[in-house]
Amino acid sequence: MASRMLVTHALPYANGSLHLGHMVESVQTDVFVRAMNAMGKECIFICADDTHGTPIEISARNAGVAPEEWIEKVHRDHAEDYKAFGIDFDLFYTTHSPENEMHARRIFEALRADAAVEKRDVLQIYCGVDKRFLPDRYIRGQCPVCGTKDQYGDSCENCGSTYEPTDLKDPRCAICGNTSLERRTSPHYFVKLSKYQEWLRRWTAGEGRLQPEIRNFVDKWLAEPLRDWDISRDAPYFGFLIPGETAKYFYVWLDAPVGYLSSTDKWCQDHGRHVEEFWGKDADCDVVHFIGKDIVYFHTLFWPAMLHASRWKEPARVHVHGMLTVEGAKMSKSRGTFLNVRDYLEAGLDPEWIRYFFASNLGPTASDIDLSLVELKNRVNGELLANVGNLANRALSLVWKNGGRLTRAAASGAFEQARAVEREIAELYARCDTRSVVQKVLDFSSAANQRLQAQKPWERLKDDRDAALAELTQAVNVARLCARWLSPIVPRFAAGVEEQSGAELRWGDFKPLENVPIREPRPLVRKVEDADIQRLSSRFVAPPAPGGPPAEVPRSPPAKAVPGAVVTPELSVEQFAQMDLRAGKVLSAERVPKKDKLLKLSIDLGEPQPRTIVSGVAQSYAPEELVGKTICVVANLPAKNFGKGLVSHGMILFASGGAREHTAIELPGDVTPGSQVK
Numbered sequence: 001m002a003s004r005m006l007v008t009h010a011l012p013y014a015n016g017s018l019h020l021g022h023m024v025e026s027v028q029t030d031v032f033v034r035a036m037n038a039m040g041k042e043c044i045f046i047c048a049d050d051t052h053g054t055p056i057e058i059s060a061r062n063a064g065v066a067p068e069e070w071i072e073k074v075h076r077d078h079a080e081d082y083k084a085f086g087i088d089f090d091l092f093y094t095t096h097s098p099e100n101e102m103h104a105r106r107i108f109e110a111l112r113a114d115a116a117v118e119k120r121d122v123l124q125i126y127c128g129v130d131k132r133f134l135p136d137r138y139i140r141g142q143c144p145v146c147g148t149k150d151q152y153g154d155s156c157e158n159c160g161s162t163y164e165p166t167d168l169k170d171p172r173c174a175i176c177g178n179t180s181l182e183r184r185t186s187p188h189y190f191v192k193l194s195k196y197q198e199w200l201r202r203w204t205a206g207e208g209r210l211q212p213e214i215r216n217f218v219d220k221w222l223a224e225p226l227r228d229w230d231i232s233r234d235a236p237y238f239g240f241l242i243p244g245e246t247a248k249y250f251y252v253w254l255d256a257p258v259g260y261l262s263s264t265d266k267w268c269q270d271h272g273r274h275v276e277e278f279w280g281k282d283a284d285c286d287v288v289h290f291i292g293k294d295i296v297y298f299h300t301l302f303w304p305a306m307l308h309a310s311r312w313k314e315p316a317r318v319h320v321h322g323m324l325t326v327e328g329a330k331m332s333k334s335r336g337t338f339l340n341v342r343d344y345l346e347a348g349l350d351p352e353w354i355r356y357f358f359a360s361n362l363g364p365t366a367s368d369i370d371l372s373l374v375e376l377k378n379r380v381n382g383e384l385l386a387n388v389g390n391l392a393n394r395a396l397s398l399v400w401k402n403g404g405r406l407t408r409a410a411a412s413g414a415f416e417q418a419r420a421v422e423r424e425i426a427e428l429y430a431r432c433d434t435r436s437v438v439q440k441v442l443d444f445s446s447a448a449n450q451r452l453q454a455q456k457p458w459e460r461l462k463d464d465r466d467a468a469l470a471e472l473t474q475a476v477n478v479a480r481l482c483a484r485w486l487s488p489i490v491p492r493f494a495a496g497v498e499e500q501s502g503a504e505l506r507w508g509d510f511k512p513l514e515n516v517p518i519r520e521p522r523p524l525v526r527k528v529e530d531a532d533i534q535r536l537s538s539r540f541v542a543p544p545a546p547g548g549p550p551a552e553v554p555r556s557p558p559a560k561a562v563p564g565a566v567v568t569p570e571l572s573v574e575q576f577a578q579m580d581l582r583a584g585k586v587l588s589a590e591r592v593p594k595k596d597k598l599l600k601l602s603i604d605l606g607e608p609q610p611r612t613i614v615s616g617v618a619q620s621y622a623p624e625e626l627v628g629k630t631i632c633v634v635a636n637l638p639a640k641n642f643g644k645g646l647v648s649h650g651m652i653l654f655a656s657g658g659a660r661e662h663t664a665i666e667l668p669g670d671v672t673p674g675s676q677v678k
């Protein structure tokens, strides 16, 4: 490991507000940076708004302002939201900066000097009314595969096919509605990514570079020749002109990641440092990118290739986190499960609650995490408050009422163990396994609470004051250890313990704090009330929890000592691979007498005999509605007996949240029964 670290957070797009999903990454990255700094590493935290591209150009035009003005307003909002959540960037800059233009051009020139850039004609759709080429998302028309109307120019929401916009039937301009669109050619610049394919294979295989499950799908991309990457867009566009061109711009994805480098450069200029200290080929620095699952291709293929071609240092590590679901459902405006950061703040909820909640759910893998408001309440109240907070508050309050000074600490063995615990916690932070960090701290704090409960110093204050105060001093010191280990996650909570106990919390310090005055204790964090949850949930309406067809996926047991809390179960890749999902064609369907929820289906799975599968969806589908559909079946479940000779040999997958309670996951009719779904 290098002695210095540069950590980046994915650049938020300057086209709208931050939502709670953004905060998963913000919290994870901020916690990592704070932990690294606490452990004495120099760790710089860089981010910027991603400000270019057609959507921003169009939003600004619709708002009647210049794009520069638009992105400035968004930048102010983003900066405020991050600040409110304690996201402590060293610099939150912008990609619309002179530094970024200079670095983007240099990288482009380096790619060109490396003979990796090619210019060739591209056939595109052009709107004569708007006088512009239309990006895929700005063309709508009929899907060339299944015929569904009003689909985007790149993919069909109904059948999932992807295609070229020129394949759409009856295309129209999504900006002005013009239906007589033209096809025109325009020369574009392409990066021949395959030129770096061998190098990328070696780079992605580097130790600690990618999480194993991410490496798996990057390997799949690398198994095929990489496609050339179109890095240019025609005017009108908001971005940087390509050198030597007057109406061609860099595609936003060319200059966005360059924002990491150029924002570091800006920070260095402001602090009398040099960008080479962080990004120089031989710099004693590890560059670590935190990103979401949706932008892996850009960060593991395009971006390292760009850095490699232009002789910068490539990232040491790309860490991918999962997505956020809300109350078990995808965040969606139409389903009312969408929540902006502003909503959370305006409802008067404490950002440290969400920091604690996300950190206690996030592990080292890219598994999705679910925001359940009941779990948020249980975890904050039952763990942070009732365990660590209670230890600190109870001990400090008793000391305050009995002289207000720590004395010598009773020997409890806690400090002897602390060194080893801190080493483990440091490793867990480095792996982004904050879920385990929280568990370790809670265990350590629980032991001290139990000891306090057994020793009962409050009963002994009269008769054996010295021993009682020594016991309380010991408890304050354990609370100080716990607060310092949690400080990257809940910095305000930790600062409260630090302030009230009267001395700084320092990692690597294993001497108990003794014989010093303390300050008056006050609550370290507010309790989550039902009213808080109600105020927040009134800002979104989640669909009812899915009742679900008969067979349920087992959930893991509730978290330790927190009644009602549910831990989102995490599946290993191996466990997932054990699930046999198949395409099945429904041959017949009938109701089950006296069971008004059940349908008995006969399904062709490409086996010699059709299977009987019983499914609890009779209230969502009339039997005849399912016949003829090709659907998704879990084929390797044990048989389930419904009595009276009715046995089910599998389960059908349904989605909740649609117009029906259960919506069958339908596959296109040309998928052969028995085909694997994976």
Ligand SMILES: [Zn+2]
Binding pocket: 143, 144, 145, 146, 147, 148, 156, 157, 158, 159, 160, 161
């Ligand atoms: Zn389609």
Ligand SMILES: [Zn+2]
Binding pocket: 127, 128, 129, 130, 173, 174, 175, 176, 177, 178
């Ligand atoms: Zn148009």
